[in-house]
Amino acid sequence: MTFPKEFLWGGATAANQCEGAYLEDGKGLSTADIMTAAAENSPRKITDGIIDGEYYPSHRAVDHYHRFKEDIALFAEMGFKTYRMSIAWSRIFPNGDDEVPNEAGLKHYDEVFDTCLQYGIEPIVTLSHFETPLGLLKYGSWENRKVIDYFLRYCETVFKRYKDKVKYWLTFNEINVLSTKPWMAAGVHSDDEQVRMTTAFHQLLASAKAVQMAHEIDQANQVGMMYNGHVAYPASSDPQDIQQTNDFMHQMLFYADIQCRGHYPAYKLKEFELKGIVLPVQDGDLEELKKGTVDFVSFSYYLTHVVGKDSPLSFTGLNGVKTGYKNPHLQSSQWGWAIDPAGLRYLCNVLYDRYELPLIVVENGLGAVDKVEEDGSIHDSYRIDYVRDHLIELKKAIDIDGIPVMGYTMWGPFDIISASTGEMKKRYGFIYVDVDNDGNGTFERRKKDSFYWYKRVIASNGEVL
Numbered sequence: 001m002t003f004p005k006e007f008l009w010g011g012a013t014a015a016n017q018c019e020g021a022y023l024e025d026g027k028g029l030s031t032a033d034i035m036t037a038a039a040e041n042s043p044r045k046i047t048d049g050i051i052d053g054e055y056y057p058s059h060r061a062v063d064h065y066h067r068f069k070e071d072i073a074l075f076a077e078m079g080f081k082t083y084r085m086s087i088a089w090s091r092i093f094p095n096g097d098d099e100v101p102n103e104a105g106l107k108h109y110d111e112v113f114d115t116c117l118q119y120g121i122e123p124i125v126t127l128s129h130f131e132t133p134l135g136l137l138k139y140g141s142w143e144n145r146k147v148i149d150y151f152l153r154y155c156e157t158v159f160k161r162y163k164d165k166v167k168y169w170l171t172f173n174e175i176n177v178l179s180t181k182p183w184m185a186a187g188v189h190s191d192d193e194q195v196r197m198t199t200a201f202h203q204l205l206a207s208a209k210a211v212q213m214a215h216e217i218d219q220a221n222q223v224g225m226m227y228n229g230h231v232a233y234p235a236s237s238d239p240q241d242i243q244q245t246n247d248f249m250h251q252m253l254f255y256a257d258i259q260c261r262g263h264y265p266a267y268k269l270k271e272f273e274l275k276g277i278v279l280p281v282q283d284g285d286l287e288e289l290k291k292g293t294v295d296f297v298s299f300s301y302y303l304t305h306v307v308g309k310d311s312p313l314s315f316t317g318l319n320g321v322k323t324g325y326k327n328p329h330l331q332s333s334q335w336g337w338a339i340d341p342a343g344l345r346y347l348c349n350v351l352y353d354r355y356e357l358p359l360i361v362v363e364n365g366l367g368a369v370d371k372v373e374e375d376g377s378i379h380d381s382y383r384i385d386y387v388r389d390h391l392i393e394l395k396k397a398i399d400i401d402g403i404p405v406m407g408y409t410m411w412g413p414f415d416i417i418s419a420s421t422g423e424m425k426k427r428y429g430f431i432y433v434d435v436d437n438d439g440n441g442t443f444e445r446r447k448k449d450s451f452y453w454y455k456r457v458i459a460s461n462g463e464v465l
């Protein structure tokens with residue numbers, strides 16, 4: 001038996017990509033609510049408030065806010081042991097800086113967690129998944145140290161409220177996306193390295209304080225960091241390609257280095273010195289980072305990169321770091337992401353060798369266009385192949401490399417809005433949701449072939465793939 005008996009099989013979502021109900025029950029606007037969908041060849045726009053005539057996919061998304069009971073019942077039917085989801089901070093503190101939390105928002109998540117627990121599904125909760133209350137922009141969002149206190153007020157509220165319901169927490173989704181898409185990660189628009197590193201420092205400090213707070217409120221709490229699984233291979237054996245690849249990995253891994261080891265690594269401090277970047281460190285901050293290291297490492301994994309001395313290394317595009325090379329050994333998804341199951345095992349090794357902390361894959365999956373047949377069935381064998389091939393490699397990480405892997409939550413178990421494009425047609429789900437790119441449809445849920453397949457996988461605890 002490869003997968004441990006208590007292996008957490010499940011799926012993962014983010015509030016702004018599935019809930020909708022963007023102003024319901026007192027919710028305030030978040031940074032996600034002013035992002036349009038991408039059009040052909042042009043990226044998602046961030047508008048100044050909500051503009052008439054623009055389409056904002058988060059506003060209705062796939063209506064999980066109203067249909068969570070149905071969705072969780074379908075998870076239970078597949079045998080899920082866990083549901084990784086996020087709390088929309090702006091449901092709890094609508095403006096971000098409110099003195100008192102919004103009871104209706106808190107009550108909603110009580111119901112969501114109760115529904116999970118009723119089926120024996122363990123919630124894994126991301127505190128901040130690509131949405132910051134828009135009200136915090138008046139302070140400059142995460143560039144301002146004040147926001148740490150507002151975030152901690154939110155953390156304290158939810159840690160206390162859900163003490164008996166939630167024990168697995170993740171602080172910031174894909175914190176290293178701060179280097180690629182600072183708007184999504186932190187509500188900050190800037191290419192300036194000083195601004196980004198100040199923002200990152202504030203989030204890292206907030207994360208370290210949140211970890212300690214979670215432990216103080218309940219010793220049973222386990223808090224993880226969440227790494228966007230960027231991993232790169234050198235383009236050749238040319239030592240310069242190897243060096244460039246190492247530089248690339250430093251740009252991504254330094255966040256994890258701090259959250260797992262409790263201090264800025266030497267390579268980053270030297271880079272700051274050479275570039276004249278100064279962190280706004282106050283007395284006691286470095287001790288906080290040290291005391292607030294995480295209990296486990298969670299990560300997303302979709303693709304690998306190829307890096308070489310001629311790589312532009314431009315960190316643009318969510319999940320789409322442009323490294324300049326296509327891997328000739330790999331096929332790509334319809335969205336151009338290199339499909340690399342073996343890379344999952346490789347990344348598990350990179351992370352475990354470096355941190356020796358338990359790992360959990362909290363996102364992995366294939367965004368693809370699905371076809372609904374006349375009889376309503378959806379034959380998504382490509383998705384089954386993708387997930388199966390990745391699970392085979394995950395098994396090797398456990399069986400051959402001896403890595404403790406706590407679980408696997410497939411991204412978007414029901415179709416949700418794509419973060420990078422705002423599209424609906426980039427579908428990940430085992431469950432089809434009848435909504436199109438413009439938000440039209442019945443919102444009805446349908447089981448795809450992969451639904452039945454994943455159910456068998458879980459029933460056999462991963463022995464039958």
Ligand code: BG6
Pocket residue numbers: 014017130173174228300319363367411417418419420421426
């Ligand atoms: C991860 C994010 O980067 O990738 C998710 O944490 C996102 O929010 C997922 O949805 C897949 O990306 P996309 O763009 O296909 O939705």
